[in-house]
Amino acid sequence: MTFEFEWLFDTPFLLEMDDTAGTLKFKDLLPNLSARAPEYAGVKDFIEGKSNPKLRPHRRVDPKRAELFCSSRAGHTSITLKVHRNQYAYGIRTLLNTVNELFGFLHLHCVEYLTVTFDLPEE
Amino acid sequence: MAKKSEKHTVESEHDEQASGVSRRNFMKTAALGSGVAAMGTSAAFASVESADYSIRVPDEFELPQKTDLPKIDFGGETDRRRYGPGVTQAMRGADVFARACKEEGLAALFCCPGNYQIVTAMANAGIPAYGGRTEGPMTSAADAFIRVTGEIAAASGTEGPGFTNMICAIAAANACRTPLLVVASNMDQRLDDTERGIQRGYQQPTTEGIKKYGKRVVNGSRIHEYAGYAFRALRTGVPGPVHLDFTLEASSPIFEDPGDLDLYYDKEHYRTDSKPHPDPKDIQKAADLIKQAKRPMIVASTGVFYDKAWDALLQVAEKNQIPVVESGPMRGHFSDGHELSASTAPSALYSVDLVILVGQYCMPHTGEYAFPPDARYIRIDPGAGDIGRNVPIDLGIVSSEKAALEALYEALPEQRRDAWVAEIAEAREAFEAENEEYYATGLGFEDGVHQAVLAKELADFLYKGDIPREQTTFVAGGFGIARYVRRYVRAYRPGQICNGAYQYGSIGPDVGYAVGAGIAVKDGVGPQAPYKGAPVVCVTGDAGFGYSGIEVETLAKYRIPAIVIVWNNNAWGTWPGGSRDPHVGHVHLFQENLRYDKMGEALGGHGEYVTKPGDFTPALERAWKVAVNENRPTVINCQGKKEYSTGRPGMLGKVEPGCMSYNH
Numbered sequence: 001m002t003f004e005f006e007w008l009f010d011t012p013f014l015l016e017m018d019d020t021a022g023t024l025k026f027k028d029l030l031p032n033l034s035a036r037a038p039e040y041a042g043v044k045d046f047i048e049g050k051s052n053p054k055l056r057p058h059r060r061v062d063p064k065r066a067e068l069f070c071s072s073r074a075g076h077t078s079i080t081l082k083v084h085r086n087q088y089a090y091g092i093r094t095l096l097n098t099v100n101e102l103f104g105f106l107h108l109h110c111v112e113y114l115t116v117t118f119d120l121p122e123e
Numbered sequence: 124m125a126k127k128s129e130k131h132t133v134e135s136e137h138d139e140q141a142s143g144v145s146r147r148n149f150m151k152t153a154a155l156g157s158g159v160a161a162m163g164t165s166a167a168f169a170s171v172e173s174a175d176y177s178i179r180v181p182d183e184f185e186l187p188q189k190t191d192l193p194k195i196d197f198g199g200e201t202d203r204r205r206y207g208p209g210v211t212q213a214m215r216g217a218d219v220f221a222r223a224c225k226e227e228g229l230a231a232l233f234c235c236p237g238n239y240q241i242v243t244a245m246a247n248a249g250i251p252a253y254g255g256r257t258e259g260p261m262t263s264a265a266d267a268f269i270r271v272t273g274e275i276a277a278a279s280g281t282e283g284p285g286f287t288n289m290i291c292a293i294a295a296a297n298a299c300r301t302p303l304l305v306v307a308s309n310m311d312q313r314l315d316d317t318e319r320g321i322q323r324g325y326q327q328p329t330t331e332g333i334k335k336y337g338k339r340v341v342n343g344s345r346i347h348e349y350a351g352y353a354f355r356a357l358r359t360g361v362p363g364p365v366h367l368d369f370t371l372e373a374s375s376p377i378f379e380d381p382g383d384l385d386l387y388y389d390k391e392h393y394r395t396d397s398k399p400h401p402d403p404k405d406i407q408k409a410a411d412l413i414k415q416a417k418r419p420m421i422v423a424s425t426g427v428f429y430d431k432a433w434d435a436l437l438q439v440a441e442k443n444q445i446p447v448v449e450s451g452p453m454r455g456h457f458s459d460g461h462e463l464s465a466s467t468a469p470s471a472l473y474s475v476d477l478v479i480l481v482g483q484y485c486m487p488h489t490g491e492y493a494f495p496p497d498a499r500y501i502r503i504d505p506g507a508g509d510i511g512r513n514v515p516i517d518l519g520i521v522s523s524e525k526a527a528l529e530a531l532y533e534a535l536p537e538q539r540r541d542a543w544v545a546e547i548a549e550a551r552e553a554f555e556a557e558n559e560e561y562y563a564t565g566l567g568f569e570d571g572v573h574q575a576v577l578a579k580e581l582a583d584f585l586y587k588g589d590i591p592r593e594q595t596t597f598v599a600g601g602f603g604i605a606r607y608v609r610r611y612v613r614a615y616r617p618g619q620i621c622n623g624a625y626q627y628g629s630i631g632p633d634v635g636y637a638v639g640a641g642i643a644v645k646d647g648v649g650p651q652a653p654y655k656g657a658p659v660v661c662v663t664g665d666a667g668f669g670y671s672g673i674e675v676e677t678l679a680k681y682r683i684p685a686i687v688i689v690w691n692n693n694a695w696g697t698w699p700g701g702s703r704d705p706h707v708g709h710v711h712l713f714q715e716n717l718r719y720d721k722m723g724e725a726l727g728g729h730g731e732y733v734t735k736p737g738d739f740t741p742a743l744e745r746a747w748k749v750a751v752n753e754n755r756p757t758v759i760n761c762q763g764k765k766e767y768s769t770g771r772p773g774m775l776g777k778v779e780p781g782c783m784s785y786n787h
Contacts, residue, residue: 008490056546058418058474097495101473104493104778108469111776112769115700122697 008103009118015095023082024091026099030077032117039110043077044070046105050098061098065090068098178727180680192249195222198379216343217244217374219384223350225250227358227390229304230274230648233265233639234258237281238308240374245277253642253681258285260635260671262292266301267639270453271596271618272649273429275357276639277304283322286368290329291629293364297333298626299452300425300484302362304353305334309368312341326368335363343376348386351393358394361484361506362429398430399505401522401530408518409479409501410534413443416477416499418543420465422492422780425451426482426505426524433457433617435528436481442532444540446547448472450483450780450787452625455614459782460592467613468550469493469778474543477501482524485626486513487787493778503527558610561772566736572761574607575772576736577662577690582611584743585660594654596644598661599623599785600633603696603768606775608662609783618643618650622785630695631670633663634687637756638674641683658684658750665691668719675756679727684750686743687758689719694765699774716762723758731759 005013016025033040047070050061061068067082079099083091106114114120191208195218199211206212214222221244232245232252246252255261258280265278278293280286286307296303310323317323327337336356340349346369353365381387413419423436433456440447440463447457448465459466472493480502486509490496499517502510503524510519520527558579565573586592593615599605600623614620621640624632640659647655668689678685693715695701701711720730729749731742739761746757768774777783 007496056474093497097473097497100490100493100496103490104469104473107776107778109776111774112699114776122700 008100009120011118013099017088019086019088021082022084022086023080024088024095025078025080026095027078028076029079029099030117032075033072033077033113034075035072035077037113039106039113040072040077042105042109043102046102047079047098059101061094062090066094068094178679180682180727184680187246187251193247195244195247197381201377213377215240215244215374216346216376216378217241217369218248219343219347219378220350220369220374221245221248221250223347223354223390224248224277224304227350227354228274229277230272231265231268231276231642231646232279233261233268233276234279235261235281235285237285238279238306238369240371241306241308241369242279244374245279250277251642251646253638253677255635255638255677256673257671258288259292260632260638260674261677262289262303262305263295263632263635263671264639264642264674264677265303266292266296266299266632267598267621267636268643268648269301269303269639270299270621271640272643272651273431273618274649275302275304275354277306279306281322282308282310282326282368283324285322286326287324287329290333291627292632292635293330293366294333295624295627295629295632296364297335298485300362301364301452302357302429303364304357305330305364305366307366307368308374309339309370311371313372327366330364330366333364334366335361337366339368339370340373341370343373343378344383345385346373347384351386351390354390355394358396361426361504361509398523398526399521400526401503401520403530405518405520406527406530406534409520409531412477412499412501412518413445413479413531413535414538418474418540418546419443419445419477419479420472420475420494421445421447421479421481422483423447423449423451423457423481424483424485424780425453426484426503427451427456427528428453428482428617430482430524431617432482432523432525432528435525435532437461439528439532439535443535443538444544445479446471446544448780449614449782450784451485452622453618453620454622454782455617455619458593458615459613460615462544462548465547465550466781467554467610468547469781469783470553471547471550472778472781474546479503481528483787484509485787487779488513491787492780554610561607561610561775564772568764568767569735571763571767572690572733572736572739573763573767574604574690577604577688577739577761577763578607578611580740581608581660581662581688581743582613584740584747586613586615593619594657595619596640596651596654596657596659597621598633598636598640598659598663600636601662601664601667601690601696602630603692603774604662604664604690605785606777606783609777609785610775613782616650625785626787628786631663631667633661633667634671634674634678637661637685637687638677638681638683641678641685641756642681645681645683656684658686658747660686660688662688662690664696665689665693665713665717665719666695672719672722672758673726675723675728675758676726678756682754683756684754685756686746686750687723687756688743688761689758690761690763691717691719692763692765692767693717696768696774698765699768712765718760720758720760723756723760728756728758729753731757732762733759734762 003015194211199213201213217240225248262278265276446465561575562579565575698711724730
């Protein structure tokens with residue numbers, strides 16, 4: 001099942017739900033961001049850091065309920081949340097909030113990538 | 124009621140046959156009538172036979188303080204040749220309008236020559252008038268004056284090109300929701316569409332979409348009535364610019380008797396100061412939502428400032444321990460120094476579960492504010508028509524901001540949210556640590572002044588030294604440099620920061636803003652009163668300086684102690700993107716190492732050229748002394764490199780709302 005979000009930019013975000021695998025995936029959420037891109041390391045650290053036990057519960061991805069990871073394929077980066085025990089309500093909320101926070105991170109630290117990729121006005 | 128006088132006449136400035144009054148004669152007789160005659164008729168027009176070519180401010184700049192205002196009233200003398208001390212001058216349409224403005228407390232007029240009748244009438248009514256070099260920046264000056272005082276000011280331009288020079292600044296004021304009175308002359312109605320003479324054109328269609336209210340005033344007997352329209356629009360509801368243009372048929376007629384004017388009654392009767400108050404049921408719903416929320420946050424925006432609701436805001440925030448983040452075209456209505464301030468805690472925004480928007484007139488679109496997508500929203504606004512626009516709300520409250528906050532204070536219990544407040548504090552610390560990192564990186568650039576060095580050392584000078592941290596009013600201008608400066612500058616009291624060009628995003632109004640903010644502080648208007656006469660500081664870029672740098676002359680001649688810091692990176696801020704194409708990259712570049720400091724000196728100010736990081740703070744100290752001791756402006760030309768906007772940290776982004784915010 002695929003859902004289309006018109007949200008942060010004019011480009012729609014596609015969310016793929018695979019209830020067999022138990023995954024929610026924003027496929028190619030970050031176009032033209034390969035694993036070799038300088039920004040990728042920061043994105044990966046950000047995503048992996050979301051499970052850090054030092055984070056406050058409302059900001060952390062609870063590993064008992066879901067796992068969050070990013071992957072790069074064909075030069076594009078996807079963000080995936082694998083839910084445990086069909087906790088999709090938790091999964092959707094967590095994933096959407098994570099993507100929101102991820103783009104805040106990109107706005108602060110990778111603004112040139114956003115400008116080039118999503119046509120963000122330079123002003 | 125009003126009866127028509129048969130005596131009123133129209134004087135055409137462009138038809139010397141009709142009345143013998145030309146533009147030159149008008150200025151001469153108006154000047155004489157204002158009391159210059161007291162100095163002797165030859166003094167104002169004698170040639171200066173001095174060989175001294177040093178820059179000097181003419182004596183006329185002191186005349187307004189030394190000369191009594193003329194008496195102007197119904198039934199006064201109509202022959203300008205008889206004007207002089209002790210003579211009551213006739214009341215013309217322009218004088219009727221000016222009197223209404225004075226009674227409304229219009230705090231200042233910013234203009235260039237032109238619109239003579241209205242401008243002269245306003246000055247003669249005792250409204251402080253300031254003349255600059257270009258209409259655009261002077262309109263920006265009026266905008267900034269209003270944004271740091273909350274008082275209404277006017278900007279004036281002459282018909283045709285003088286007026287169209289104002290358009291960008293009017294559009295910016297409209298995006299800011301500034302209650303700016305725009306006045307312009309507009310020839311005479313009887314010769315509409317003839318193109319006789321010069322400077323003819325319709326103005327009102329030009330400001331369609333960038334004003335709250337507008338009218339071409341063509342009938343002198345209704346000029347007071349339209350003053351009422353103007354001030355009802357300026358003083359009620361969500362503010363915005365008001366544009367009136369006046370034909371000679373409106374500004375010139377002489378009125379022997381108040382009865383000659385239509386609907387001539389005062390502001391007690393042509394408008395009300397009454398404001399909308401919230402429905403108690405809505406306040407109870409809001410209180411319930413707030414009590415249930417774990418991590419609520421108030422967004423204190425434009426309306427909090429204009430409704431003077433900062434004390435009520437503080438009470439609500441402290442009673443229920445609700446953190447506050449600022450947005451809007453001005454900052455300081457919630458002190459950055461308060462433990463509940465979240466304006467410098469951007470990483471905490473992602474934890475918010477309830478957003479309380481107060482006076483957020485310029486609404487962000489979905490996703491533009493950093494709050495989580497599952498956060499709930501309360502919106503408090505004086506206008507029902509805008510609630511629900513752009514961002515879906517869970518509760519809308521139609522009310523003036525102050526009334527709603529006072530009602531919320533009564534409805535809310537005392538509540539502690541220690542964990543949430545601790546999270547805000549951690550987020551602030553993380554933000555400051557990042558700023559320190561940027562500064563350390565910036566110090567490593569030894570061939571120029573990095574943006575982070577400029578921003579941090581400026582902030583240390585203004586807030587961590589001998590100057591009281593709440594003293595200095597600041598204009599946050601520029602584009603690329605603003606991405607750094609906004610991270611470091613702080614606001615500790617209302618009207619302390621004028622937040623640049625805001626949503627309209629124009630480049631270059633900054634020195635105009637410095638004129639307006641500088642005059643507001645110089646004259647001690649509104650919340651600037653405790654800091655009367657203190658220096659003001661403006662940061663801009665070299666691209667922006669190109670638009671309004673000439674107004675350094677205005678700063679100098681009015682003795683405004685302003686420090687204008689130009690971050691000079693030899694390029695427009697668009698260079699990083701523009702440089703990708705070799706055929707067009709040059710469009711984004713200037714010559715390197717241009718001397719804007721010398722331009723400041725040439726215009727009567729002081730200049731500093733800083734090329735090394737260690738030289739910035741000493742230059743700032745010298746500029747401060749010039750400001751305090753001489754009331755003269757300084758241009759500090761900080762030489763950077765366009766390449767500092769690439770690499771790390773390079774061009775910074777921003778998160779909204781909060782200190783980095785200028786879109787909404």
